[in-house]
Structure formats: structure tokens, C-alpha cells
Amino acid sequence: MEVRIEAVAKDFDRHPALHEIDLAIASGELAALVGPSGSGKTTLLRLIAGLETPGRGRILFGEEDASRLSVQARRVGFVFQHYALFRHMTVLENVGFGLSARPRALRPARAEIDRRARELLELVQLGGLEKRYPPQLSGGQRQRVALARALAIEPRVLLLDEPFGALDAQVRRDLRRWLRELHDRTGHTTVFVTHDQEEALELADRVVVMSQGRIEQAATPDEVYDRPATAFVHGFIGESSRLPVRVEGGEVFLDDRPTGLRADWEGPAELFFRPHQALVGDGAGGLAGMVTGGRRIAGVRRVELELGAAHRRVEVDLPLAQSCAPGTLLAFRPTAFRLYPLAGEGRPADRAPARQLAHG
Amino acid sequence: MVDIARTLFFPGLPAAGASRDCTSETPGVRAGLIAASLLFLALFLLAPLAAVFAQALSAGFGAWAAALVEPDALSAIRLTLLVAVIAVPLNCVFGLAAAWAAAKHEFRGKAFLISLIDLPFSVSPVIAGLIYVLLFGAGSAIGPWLSAHGVQVLFAVPGIVLATVFVTVPFVARELIPLMQAQGTTEEEAALSLGASGWRTFLRVTLPNVKWGLLYGVLLCNARAMGEFGAVSVVSGHIRGMTNTMPLHVEILYNEYNFQAAFAVASLLALLALVTLVLKTALEARLGGGAPGRVR
Ligand SMILES: Nc1ncnc2c1ncn2[C@@H]1O[C@H](COP(=O)(O)OP(=O)(O)OP(=O)(O)O)[C@@H](O)[C@H]1O
Ligand SMILES: [Mg+2]
Numbered sequence: 001m002e003v004r005i006e007a008v009a010k011d012f013d014r015h016p017a018l019h020e021i022d023l024a025i026a027s028g029e030l031a032a033l034v035g036p037s038g039s040g041k042t043t044l045l046r047l048i049a050g051l052e053t054p055g056r057g058r059i060l061f062g063e064e065d066a067s068r069l070s071v072q073a074r075r076v077g078f079v080f081q082h083y084a085l086f087r088h089m090t091v092l093e094n095v096g097f098g099l100s101a102r103p104r105a106l107r108p109a110r111a112e113i114d115r116r117a118r119e120l121l122e123l124v125q126l127g128g129l130e131k132r133y134p135p136q137l138s139g140g141q142r143q144r145v146a147l148a149r150a151l152a153i154e155p156r157v158l159l160l161d162e163p164f165g166a167l168d169a170q171v172r173r174d175l176r177r178w179l180r181e182l183h184d185r186t187g188h189t190t191v192f193v194t195h196d197q198e199e200a201l202e203l204a205d206r207v208v209v210m211s212q213g214r215i216e217q218a219a220t221p222d223e224v225y226d227r228p229a230t231a232f233v234h235g236f237i238g239e240s241s242r243l244p245v246r247v248e249g250g251e252v253f254l255d256d257r258p259t260g261l262r263a264d265w266e267g268p269a270e271l272f273f274r275p276h277q278a279l280v281g282d283g284a285g286g287l288a289g290m291v292t293g294g295r296r297i298a299g300v301r302r303v304e305l306e307l308g309a310a311h312r313r314v315e316v317d318l319p320l321a322q323s324c325a326p327g328t329l330l331a332f333r334p335t336a337f338r339l340y341p342l343a344g345e346g347r348p349a350d351r352a353p354a355r356q357l358a359h360g
Numbered sequence: 361m362v363d364i365a366r367t368l369f370f371p372g373l374p375a376a377g378a379s380r381d382c383t384s385e386t387p388g389v390r391a392g393l394i395a396a397s398l399l400f401l402a403l404f405l406l407a408p409l410a411a412v413f414a415q416a417l418s419a420g421f422g423a424w425a426a427a428l429v430e431p432d433a434l435s436a437i438r439l440t441l442l443v444a445v446i447a448v449p450l451n452c453v454f455g456l457a458a459a460w461a462a463a464k465h466e467f468r469g470k471a472f473l474i475s476l477i478d479l480p481f482s483v484s485p486v487i488a489g490l491i492y493v494l495l496f497g498a499g500s501a502i503g504p505w506l507s508a509h510g511v512q513v514l515f516a517v518p519g520i521v522l523a524t525v526f527v528t529v530p531f532v533a534r535e536l537i538p539l540m541q542a543q544g545t546t547e548e549e550a551a552l553s554l555g556a557s558g559w560r561t562f563l564r565v566t567l568p569n570v571k572w573g574l575l576y577g578v579l580l581c582n583a584r585a586m587g588e589f590g591a592v593s594v595v596s597g598h599i600r601g602m603t604n605t606m607p608l609h610v611e612i613l614y615n616e617y618n619f620q621a622a623f624a625v626a627s628l629l630a631l632l633a634l635v636t637l638v639l640k641t642a643l644e645a646r647l648g649g650g651a652p653g654r655v656r
Contacts, residue, residue: 051549071552078553084546088568101556101564153554 001156002027008057018213032200033193035210041193049076077150079160083142085134092130098153120148140171160192231340234272241314260286268342273334278316286333415623427624435601436609444585447524455532463540489594515597523591532577539573583636
């Protein structure tokens with residue numbers, strides 16, 4: 001089921017939680033909402049589910065205007081961040097709840113409800129736990145019961161709010177892979193919220209980056225990582241260093257000193273590059289910084305540098321074998337970087353086009 | 361005896377000898393404190409209670425039973441039960457509605473509503489009774505109209521019920537508001553998103569989650585409804601065999617120097633109090649013991 005969000009806005013007591021949002025989620029797509037705390041991810045999810053009513057705009061499920069439907073009629077599977085399992089019901093009763101809550105005419109027989117619930121529990125790999133109560137389950141098991149319960153109503157859209165938020169890293173990784181497989185098998189249109197950008201990049205067909213009630217970018221994981229649409233996205237997704245620069249006559253200046261980088265640009269801008277996109281060492285030329293520290297990250301050594309009198313901090317990657325003591329001066333040059341224009345007061349302009357420039 | 365008293369009155373206290381607590385009193389001081397409170401309880405609670413039963417049974421078991429099946433006593437018992445049967449369900453409905461409103465919705469004047477619920481606790485029961493005399497008495501605006509239409513509120517069952525409902529208003533609501541607030545609304549939202557109607561959500565999700573708290577409130581409400589004296593005394597008119605509840609009947613018997621019969625009826629009320637206390641302790645253990653519904 002395709003979901004289209006058209007110019008939807010939401011205020012809480014005149015405090016805007018979402019500015020006008022437009023987003024289309026294709027049928028069968030697995031989309032991730034990421035963004036800092038308070039950016040409106042949960043609000044957007046609850047609007048789709050019908051648990052909040054939009055101030056403006058509308059939400060379409062296929063061709064149907066869902067904004068006119070009640071929560072019950074939308075048939076949306078919602079998995080809450082803290083599971084929200086019914087604590088006084090067994091696992092089986094929890095999963096069967098949606099079916100047994102149907103109006104009498106549409107309600108399957110008791111035995112049929114139990115059979116379907118058991119089937120779903122097998123699907124989420126929890127066969128044998130039917131008789132347990134939610135407090136007797138581990139976090140990961142509760143999460144899967146919540147998912148089975150949401151799947152039981154044959155939802156048109158599956159919505160998950162930080163489904164793995166409260167779980168430890170190992171369980172998270174397993175569940176993540178498992179959710180992807182489940183999605184590929186069942187083909188539900190799915191939207192999930194996560195704090196964890198790595199999770200979003202690994203799991204989703206499309207990543208929707210939100211900030212302060214706006215969508216900054218909605219694109220494939222590769223696109224979001226390689227071509228961030230805004231300075232915010234660049235800083236939020238993946239590791240990056242930022243430097244305030246000025247471009248004059250096609251040349252990039254940092255603190256009025258030439259950096260040796262060239263750009264098709266004029267005026268003040270913010271320059272972003274990733275730690276692995278830097279050529280380091282004598283003769284790299286352009287920029288130089290004092291080493292202030294370093295740490296090993298998997299197969300590389302990440303070194304922190306301080307630049308100039310303003311003590312701007314950047315990070316670059318070195319081969320593991322190459323050590324460098326704090327206090328040494330290191331020359332480097334970004335091999336690929338992106339510039340984002342500054343609008344007034346040094347703030348990045350919201351949606352101005354970015355320039356990517358690569359040097360050999 | 362001492363151990364029963366401990367568990368009855370200090371359900372939170374660890375059993376003697378089993379504790380190695382971190383407070384700094386020496387064992388002597390602690391023993392002294394416990395002895396002092398037990399002495400106090402014995403003097404002011406247990407002794408009077410024992411006296412009630414001693415007096416009630418002073419003329420033997422037969423006389424005790426006779427005092428209870430005597431027509432006026434039976435009528436008082438019946439009226440007391442009737443009042444409780446009306447007041448307690450009303451209180452449940454009101455308490456659930458108020459707790460639902462306070463815990464699951466945000467609205468203007470919520471804090472005011474919550475403190476208003478406590479009003480009957482801070483008003484003397486006599487005043488509560490007088491309010492209804494003012495409202496429905498012969499000198500009031502609607503009193504004459506009501507009596508012209510043959511509706512008798514004061515000195516009749518409706519007045520007694522009204523006064524009892526007034527003094528018991530806070531019990532269920534007070535118990536449920538914090539409970540429901542702590543539980544939040546996500547389970548209800550989950551039920552709605554799964555397609556359950558509002559009413560079904562209430563019956564299958566909200567109500568089971570608060571059932572122990574509700575029972576606790578009902579228990580206290582019932583004890584108060586049956587034992588209320590002041591407010592009921594003002595509106596009842598003390599018509600023997602007609603508008604006397606058990607507490608009023610006790611008073612009348614006592615004023616007639618019929619001590620044995622007075623204490624026999626009083627012993628019933630005392631029994632009610634004891635049963636309430638035991639049930640309350642059992643419920644508290646249940647309410648305090650983690651998620652309700654975990655144990656079947
Ligand atoms: N019921 C509410 N009443 C008032 N303000 C609210 C309510 N729900 C959310 N907000 C506000 O709306 C904004 C967006 O909140 P939302 O919960 O959608 O953020 P989020 O992106 O899910 O954050 P997190 O990652 O912390 O869960 C926040 O500023 C929040 O304070
Ligand atoms: Mg959230």
C-alpha cells in the first residue's frame with residue numbers, strides 16, 4: 001500500500017512539531033526515519049497511524065484519504081517503542097487481540113484466532129511461549145510479540161517506533177537482519193523510526209532524515225551518505241569534519257589563507273569532508289594541523305587535528321601502521337569535499353544546492 | 361498476637377530477627393519504639409475493640425443473636441446494605457470516569473478537578489448532611505416543589521443515599537488517578553490501532569489493568585458507606601425501623617441504656633472493619649507486588 005503525506009503540519013499548543021511535510025512511501029518499501037531527538041519522527045509516525053490528527057494537509061493510503069479514517073479503520077500495524085504489550089494477557093492473547101476485537105460479523109472463531117496467533121508466533125520465532133505473560137519475556141522477545149501482534153491484523157502499513165531502541169547491541173544486530181528478511185518475505189510497506197543512523201543505512205530502502213520538524217532529505221542510503229542534501233545531513237549521517245571557508249575567484253580560503261582547494265563558487269560556505277576522504281602526509285599540501293589525539297577504529301587510525309588560531313578540530317584517517325605523536329604537525333588535503341552556502345549569521349542555508357568537488 | 365498485630369498494622373516492617381537494616385538505632389532503642397507503638401495500639405485500638413465484643417456477648421451468644429434479628433435491627437441492617445449497594449457502584453462509575461479524565465486527557469482545570477474530588481475529606485460530615493437539608497429542606501427552592509410531587513428526599517432513603525455518596529466521593533477516584541497516570545495511554549493506543557472500539561478497549565485493557573486498585577477503592581468506600589454516621593444522622597430523621605442505618609441504630613439503643621443490644625449491633629460494624637482491614641492488607645501486598653496480573 002502506497003502512503004503519501006501531502007503538506008502535513010502539526011502543532012502542539014501552537015508550538016510547531018512538524019512544518020509542512022511531503023513524503024511518498026512506495027508500496028512494499030522499507031523506509032527509515034532518522035533525526036535528532038525532538039525532530040518530529042514519532043509525531044509523523046503517529047500521524048500516519050491516526051493517533052494524532054494533523055493540523056493541515058492530508059495522508060493518503062493508495063487513493064484513499066486516510067485522514068478521514070479513524071485509527072481503527074486505518075488498519076495500521078503500530079509497534080510502540082516500549083512494546084505496550086497488554087500486561088494481563090498471555091502472549092497468545094496479545095497476538096490474537098486484533099482478531100478478537102473485530103466486530104462480531106468479521107470475527108474468526110476462537111480456534112481460528114488461536115491458530116493464526118500461533119502461526120505468527122512461529123513466524124517471529126517464539127513458538128512455545130504462548131502461555132507466558134509479557135513480564136516473563138526478555139526485551140527482544142517482547143519486541144517480537146509486539147510485531148506479531150501488529151502483523152495479526154494484516155496491516156496495510158507497518159509502523160515501528162524505535163523498534164530496537166531498548167535492546168543491547170548484539171540483539172539489535174540480529175533483530176535488524178531478521179526484520180529485513182521478514183520484510184522481504186511479507187512485503188509490507190514499512191516505516192520505522194531509529195536513532196541509529198547505522199541501522200537506517202543498513203536496513204532501509206530509503207532513509208528520511210528529519211530535523212526540527214522538517215525533512216532534510218529522503219533518498220537511498222547511498223545517496224544520503226554520498227550526496228547529503230544539506231549541511232545538517234552531512235553532519236548527522238556518518239563521520240565528518242566541518243570548516244568555515246570563503247571562496248574567492250574559484251579558490252577556497254580558510255581564515256584568509258589559501259588551502260589549495262578549488263571550487264566553482266563565490267562567497268562564504270561550510271566545507272565538509274569525511275575522515276577517509278583525505279590525503280595525509282608531507283607533500284599533501286594545502287592544510288595542516290597539530291595532532292591532539294588519536295584512536296583506533298577497526299582497521300584504521302583516526303587522528304584528531306587542530307587547525308589554526310581558532311583551534312578548529314578535524315579528523316582524518318591514517319593507516320594503522322603509521323603512528324603520530326601528539327604535538328606533531330600534519331599536512332593533509334581532502335580528496336573529496338562538499339560545500340554548503342552560509343545564509344546570514346553563519347547558518348547553513350536550508351535547501352541551497354551543494355557542490356561536490358573531487359580532486360585526484 | 362504480637363505477630364498478628366505486626367502484620368496487621370505494620371505490613372512494611374520486616375519480621376522480628378530477620379532484619380539487618382541500615383538505620384542507626386541500637387536494638388534497645390528499636391525494641392523500645394516497637395513496644396511503645398504496640399502499647400499505644402493495644403490501649404487505643406485493641407482494648408476498645410475487645411470491649412465491644414465483650415459487651416456484645418456479655419449476656420451470651422443467644423442474646424447477641426436476638427439483638428440482631430429484632431425487627432428494628434434487621435431494618436437498620438437492610439437499609440445500611442441498600443445504601444451501600446447504591447453508593448458503592450455510583451462511586452465506582454464516578455471514580456473511573458474521573459480517573460480516566462484526569463489520567464488520559466489533558467484539559468484546562470484538571471488540577472482543580474483533582475483537588476475538588478478531595479473536598480469531602482476536608483469537610484466535616486455534619487456539614488455534608490446540612491448541605492442537603494439546605495438544598496432539599498422545606499425552606500429551599502426545590503423542596504416544596506418536590507414534596508408537592510410526592511418525592512421525599514430528606515428523612516428518607518434518597519437523602520441518606522445522597523449524603524453517603526457525598527462523603528464517599530474521593531475513595532475510588534483517589535485510588536485510580538495515580539495508578540492510571542503511571543500506566544499511561546500506550547496500551548490503550550495499541551488496542552485502538554489493533555481495531556478495538558473505545559468501549560472494548562476500556563473493558564479489555566483499561567479495566568483489567570486497574571482492577572486491584574479499583575477493588576481497594578471499593579473496599580474502603582464500602583467501609584465508609586456502611587459506617588458513616590455524621591452526614592447520615594443529619595438527613596435521616598432517626599425514624600425507627602424506617603430511616604435508621606446501623607450506626608444510627610447503635611446510637612439510639614445506647615441512648616436508651618440498652619448497652620448489650622447496642623454493642624451487639626456495633627460488633628457487626630467492628631467485624632466489617634476487621635474484614636476490611638484483612639482484605640486491605642492482602643490487596644496492598646498484591647498492589648505492591650510488581651505488575652498486577654503477573655500472578656494468576
Ligand atoms: N503530546 C505532545 N504535547 C506537546 N508537545 C509534544 C507532544 N508530542 C511531541 N511534542 C513535541 O513535538 C516535537 C517532536 O516530538 P517527537 O516525539 O515527534 O520527536 P522525536 O523525533 O520522536 O524524538 P525522539 O527521538 O526523542 O523520540 C518535540 O519538540 C516534542 O516536545
Ligand atoms: Mg520518538
